[in-house]
Amino acid sequence: MLEFVLSTIFWTLAIYGLFEVIKNIIYISRFTKFNSDGIYVIIAVKNQEEKIEGFLRSILFKILYGREDYFSSYAERSGGLMNFHVLTLFPDMIEAGLHTSVTGRALKNGYIHLSAVNIRDYSKDKHKHVDDYPYGGGAGMVMQPEPIYLAYEDVTQNMEKKPRVVYVTPQGSVFNQSMAEEFSKEEDLIFLCGHYEGVDERILEEIVTDYVSIGDYVLTGGELPAMVMIDAVSRLVPGVLNNEESAEFESFHDNLLEHPQYTRPVEFRGRKVPDVLLSGH
Numbered sequence: 531m532l533e534f535v536l537s538t539i540f541w542t543l544a545i546y547g548l549f550e551v552i553k554n555i556i557y558i559s560r561f562t563k564f565n566s567d568g569i570y571v572i573i574a575v576k577n578q579e580e581k582i583e584g585f586l587r588s589i590l591f592k593i594l595y596g597r598e599d600y601f602s603s604y605a606e607r608s609g610g611l612m613n614f615h616v617l618t619l620f621p622d623m624i625e626a627g628l629h630t631s632v633t634g635r636a637l638k639n640g641y642i643h644l645s646a647v648n649i650r651d652y653s654k655d656k657h658k659h660v661d662d663y664p665y666g667g668g669a670g671m672v673m674q675p676e677p678i679y680l681a682y683e684d685v686t687q688n689m690e691k692k693p694r695v696v697y698v699t700p701q702g703s704v705f706n707q708s709m710a711e712e713f714s715k716e717e718d719l720i721f722l723c724g725h726y727e728g729v730d731e732r733i734l735e736e737i738v739t740d741y742v743s744i745g746d747y748v749l750t751g752g753e754l755p756a757m758v759m760i761d762a763v764s765r766l767v768p769g770v771l772n773n774e775e776s777a778e779f780e781s782f783h784d785n786l787l788e789h790p791q792y793t794r795p796v797e798f799r800g801r802k803v804p805d806v807l808l809s810g811h
């Protein structure tokens with residue numbers, strides 16, 4: 531009898547351990563980053579319980595890659611695992627939009643960090659103007675380079691490397707999932723939101739690394755596009771989606787979700803859930 535109990539415990543633990551190892555190998559293959567300064571894995575831990583899991587991941591990482599260039603964990607990073615900085619004239623719009631739903635939860639839990647910086651705060655003009663008439667004439671006003679540069683300098687002063695700066699513009703390359711994946715590898719990402727008729731070309735030449743649009747239509751400003759991109763990038767940052775949501779993400783990638791979804795009630799306005807989905811309920 532005792533032997534039976536012990537062997538049941540042994541096999542339960544062995545199967546559980548194997549399951550944990552497989553789960554963490556999948557995690558590592560998803561969040562291992564290869565870049566010029568080495569190879570590392572992002573280990574997202576935010577409490578004591580997760581630290582044990584983080585430790586297991588770091589051991590598996592060493593076994594898998596035979597090296598440890600560095601481990602980046604939430605505990606070691608200053609802000610979140612990914613820090614978004616938005617240079618804008620409407621910081622409240624950015625804060626309100628992103629402090630809700632999944633991104634709101636991720637901000638609260640510290641997986642991502644957001645700073646919406648008001649460009650107007652950096653204007654030296656006594657009326658806090660940030661725009662002026664265009665040289666050569668034409669309709670509308672152009673945002674001046676100096677307040678944007680001062681805001682950029684402030685945001686980047688403690689960064690170790692020059693960050694990517696995304697200028698959101700309808701003239702840029704159209705944003706897609708592979709761009710979101712590329713952006714999610716950055717530790718800091720700056721978005722510059724334009725308004726009025728545009729932004730002085732010299733500041734774009736000075737600081738911008740990527741020109742990105744969210745589609746072939748023109749909006750009144752760059753705030754909504756910046757929020758769209760931050761949302762798409764955030765969900766790729768470890769810890770932002772919970773386990774159930776990540777499973778959904780995996781199946782989306784495996785194209786398993788390409789069929790219509792149904793929930794209760796079984797019948798809605800004469801339309802029934804397909805029988806094949808009801809069997810087994």
Ligand code: ADE
Pocket residue numbers: 698699700742743744745746747748749750751752755
């Ligand atoms: N600013 C205005 N319209 C835009 C768009 N479609 N994409 C990005 N930035 C914009």
